[in-house]
Amino acid sequence: MSAIIHANLSCMKLLSDLHDSANVSALNKKRWHLAFSTIYCSRAFLSHFKHQESSNVISITMKKKISPEPSARIDIDVVQKHPFLSDIEQSSLTKLLKDKSLNQLAKLGGVEGICTSLKTDHQSGINGDPEDIGFRHEAFGRNTYRKPPTKSIFHFIWEALKDPTILILLVCAALSLGFGMKENGPKEGWYDGGSIFVAVFLVISVSAISNFRQNRQFDKLSKVSSNIPVEVVRNGRRQEVSIFEIVVGDIICLKIGDQVPADGLFIDGHSLQVDESSMTGESDHVEIDGNKNPFLFSGTKVADGYAKMLVTSVGMNTFWGEMMSTISSDSDEQTPLQERLNKLTSSIGKIGLAVAFLVLVVLLVRYFTGNTENDDGIKEFNGSKTKVDDVINAVVGIIAAAVTIVVVAIPEGLPLAVTLTLAYSMKRMMSDQAMVRKLSACETMGSATTICTDKTGTLTMNQMKVTRFWQGKEAMEGRSYTLIASNVLELFHQGIGLNTTGGVYKLEFSGSPTEKAILSWAVLELNMDMEAVKRDCNILHVEAFNSEKKRSGVLMKKIDHDDTYHVHWKGAAEMILAMCSHYYDSDGKMKELNDNERLGFDQIIQGMAASSLRCIAFAHKQVSEVKGQKRIQESGLSLLGLVGLKDPCRPGVKKAVEDCQYAGVSVKMITGDNVFTAKAIATECGILNPNQEANDGLVVEGVEFVTTQKTKEWRK
Ligand SMILES: Nc1ncnc2c1ncn2[C@@H]1O[C@H](COP(=O)(O)OP(=O)(O)OP(=O)(O)O)[C@@H](O)[C@H]1O
Numbered sequence: 025m026s027a028i029i030h031a032n033l034s035c036m037k038l039l040s041d042l043h044d045s046a047n048v049s050a051l052n053k054k055r056w057h058l059a060f061s062t063i064y065c066s067r068a069f070l071s072h073f074k075h076q077e078s079s080n081v082i083s084i085t086m087k088k089k090i091s092p093e094p095s096a097r098i099d100i101d102v103v104q105k106h107p108f109l110s111d112i113e114q115s116s117l118t119k120l121l122k123d124k125s126l127n128q129l130a131k132l133g134g135v136e137g138i139c140t141s142l143k144t145d146h147q148s149g150i151n152g153d154p155e156d157i158g159f160r161h162e163a164f165g166r167n168t169y170r171k172p173p174t175k176s177i178f179h180f181i182w183e184a185l186k187d188p189t190i191l192i193l194l195v196c197a198a199l200s201l202g203f204g205m206k207e208n209g210p211k212e213g214w215y216d217g218g219s220i221f222v223a224v225f226l227v228i229s230v231s232a233i234s235n236f237r238q239n240r241q242f243d244k245l246s247k248v249s250s251n252i253p254v255e256v257v258r259n260g261r262r263q264e265v266s267i268f269e270i271v272v273g274d275i276i277c278l279k280i281g282d283q284v285p286a287d288g289l290f291i292d293g294h295s296l297q298v299d300e301s302s303m304t305g306e307s308d309h310v311e312i313d314g315n316k317n318p319f320l321f322s323g324t325k326v327a328d329g330y331a332k333m334l335v336t337s338v339g340m341n342t343f344w345g346e347m348m349s350t351i352s353s354d355s356d357e358q359t360p361l362q363e364r365l366n367k368l369t370s371s372i373g374k375i376g377l378a379v380a381f382l383v384l385v386v387l388l389v390r391y392f393t394g395n396t397e398n399d400d401g402i403k404e405f406n407g408s409k410t411k412v413d414d415v416i417n418a419v420v421g422i423i424a425a426a427v428t429i430v431v432v433a434i435p436e437g438l439p440l441a442v443t444l445t446l447a448y449s450m451k452r453m454m455s456d457q458a459m460v461r462k463l464s465a466c467e468t469m470g471s472a473t474t475i476c477t478d479k480t481g482t483l484t485m486n487q488m489k490v491t492r493f494w495q496g497k498e499a500m501e502g503r504s505y506t507l508i509a510s511n512v513l514e515l516f517h518q519g520i521g522l523n524t525t526g527g528v529y530k531l532e533f534s535g536s537p538t539e540k541a542i543l544s545w546a547v548l549e550l551n552m553d554m555e556a557v558k559r560d561c562n563i564l565h566v567e568a569f570n571s572e573k574k575r576s577g578v579l580m581k582k583i584d585h586d587d588t589y590h591v592h593w594k595g596a597a598e599m600i601l602a603m604c605s606h607y608y609d610s611d612g613k614m615k616e617l618n619d620n621e622r623l624g625f626d627q628i629i630q631g632m633a634a635s636s637l638r639c640i641a642f643a644h645k646q647v648s649e650v651k652g653q654k655r656i657q658e659s660g661l662s663l664l665g666l667v668g669l670k671d672p673c674r675p676g677v678k679k680a681v682e683d684c685q686y687a688g689v690s691v692k693m694i695t696g697d698n699v700f701t702a703k704a705i706a707t708e709c710g711i712l713n714p715n716q717e718a719n720d721g722l723v724v725e726g727v728e729f730v731t732t733q734k735t736k737e738w739r740k
């Protein structure tokens with residue numbers, strides 16, 4: 025404590041010395057006292073604080089020098105590291121990711137060590153109360169990026185002024201004004217030039233205001249569109265939060281198709297591949313795993329697999345943030361129509377200029393060679409006999425005529441009319457709840473002849489629910505767990521609880537809509553306890569789901585059990601069925617799957633598909649040896665059961681499809697789902713006509729869409 029007092033006393037002495045030496049007026053003296061006491065008090069306070077938390081770094085910077093000027097104002101910035109998170113520095117985390125250094129990671133205690141320093145549990149995440157989040161904001165910042173300042177109206181006025189047509193017109197206006205006043209006197213001579221000035225003024229102000237407003241609107245939109253939901257685990261609960269609310273220490277669940285929302289480290293997961301092309305330009309996917317490459321970067325995209333990551337930097341501390349701050353984005357692009365019209369305008373302008381020049385030359389030549397006569401039939405130009413004043417008047421008249429041609433020829437209002445029309449149609453589209461991110465979209469939409477739409481989530485609500493369940497060849501209803509043989513029920517629990525990317529927290533389900541539907545069905549109707557299943561079993565190998573494979577599998581072993589391993593597959597029913605050689609009947613007995621039975625199951629699947637259900641099948645196999653196997657066995661499985669998931673059509677889709685068709689735009693569905701399910705939904709939405717058998721390529725499988733010639737033609 026004595027050290028502190030000493031420090032304060034010396035500070036006081038320094039200031040009073042200064043005080044004495046300054047020869048100041050009474051008013052300034054007063055200010056000095058104020059400044060002095062402010063500094064003294066804050067110093068005393070801070071040193072006290074320092075004493076208590078000796079590990080914290082406290083620095084004081086005085087922005088303004090203390091000066092006896094009347095306007096003296098003292099700002100004190102306190103940059104302070106929160107005691108709660110004092111074990112680790114942001115700079116070392118940033119450096120770790122920047123260098124992708126495994127050594128450095130090991131020095132920091134690996135991912136586990138960093139979790140501990142960041143006061144995060146790698147299973148249940150941060151505790152997530154407002155105070156905790158506040159500390160993290162204070163210590164590591166927020167997940168927002170510094171944006172270039174929005175352009176002011178003057179920027180747009182300047183842009184409009186730089187247009188060559190406008191410049192030509194301004195010159196013309198000035199000439200016209202000068203000549204007009206010379207010819208007809210200042211009182212009446214300004215009409216022509218003045219009106220050109222007014223026209224130019226109108227064009228500039230209208231286009232500047234319209235561009236300014238559009239720019240502001242796009243800014244607003246980009247704020248909305250960059251606000252994407254991210255799945256985080258906080259306090260053991262998986263939940264969705266906005267990307268801007270992510271803090272350092274958060275545990276984030278990533279799945280295929282997600283954007284990585286901040287920089288961080290891989291904790292656990294399977295077959296995670298990331299598309300880093302937005303950062304490196306490399307189109308190859310980068311494999312991420314715990315040992316060789318656990319580094320994940322903001323702005324990249326998950327191409328395959330799933331994982332949990334620990335956030336280590338957010339916002340401007342990320343690699344992406346650093347990159348963005350050096351690039352200034354310019355969105356002053358023009359739509360194709362605007363570009364073409366601008367070209368047209370400038371060629372017309374050029375022709376106008378050429379013609380005007382020609383007229384000027386011809387008229388001048390005619391005048392000076394004495395080929396022109398005035399109203400009385402007398403030669404206008406008569407060599408040296410003509411008065412200088414008359415010559416000047418005649419030449420001015422000729423130039424004014426040429427200028428008039430230029431002014432008339434330039435269609436300066438044409439591009440402006442297009443801009444205004446596009447802005448207007450954008451406004452109309454927005455009021456119809458269509459988000460327009462680029463002005464050119466309005467134009468493109470106007471000339472579209474085919475709309476290719478996704479099925480799930482676009483035509484349907486993306487809220488799936490299991491509505492049918494077949495075990496063996498029997499349709500089950502309601503809370504069916506009492507009716508299923510216990511051995512089969514256990515296999516169901518394992519197959520669903522382990523072979524999933526979703527999660528259950530109390531009665532909240534997370535994951536993709538398909539996963540959520542299956543999990544909620546298993547918990548509510550099959551009485552599954554996910555925690556218990558996870559506790560009792562070890563997952564040895566995972567094959568993650570992706571839209572190409574249409575299935576996911578796990579290899580697992582029960583803890584404290586014999587040497588038997590279990591393979592579980594789940595996926596598109598027809599594909600899983602093809603992998604099966606046996607099935608469990610409703611009594612829980614395993615039976616062989618002969619051709620007849622297979623046909624029976626095919627019919628069940630088609631029946632469900634015809635009533636627009638997504639069909640998912642579960643299959644299992646017990647294996648004894650798994651030595652050195654890289655892949656999970658895919659044949660000789662036993663079918664456990666089939667479920668049908670209902671995803672209702674969005675209300676209003678049918679009307680929208682009809683409107684499109686009425687307007688001559690054909691609507692096609694691109695899907696990865698079972699063809700029969702897709703057709704049933706297409707019929708429900710009015711894309712397919714129930715009476716017309718031929719498909720006409722209105723429902724297309726994703727793979728086919730990418731590969732076939734016909735679809736290439738549409739995409740042209
Ligand atoms: N989580 C999952 N686990 C296993 N199989 C799944 C899962 N989700 C979907 N499937 C199966 O994979 C198929 C393709 O699923 P995906 O989600 O890629 O469909 P999609 O191509 O997006 O279809 P849509 O046209 O409906 O949008 C589905 O028909 C379904 O049978």
Ligand SMILES: [Ca+2]
Pocket residue numbers: 431432433434435436437
């Ligand atoms: Ca004109």
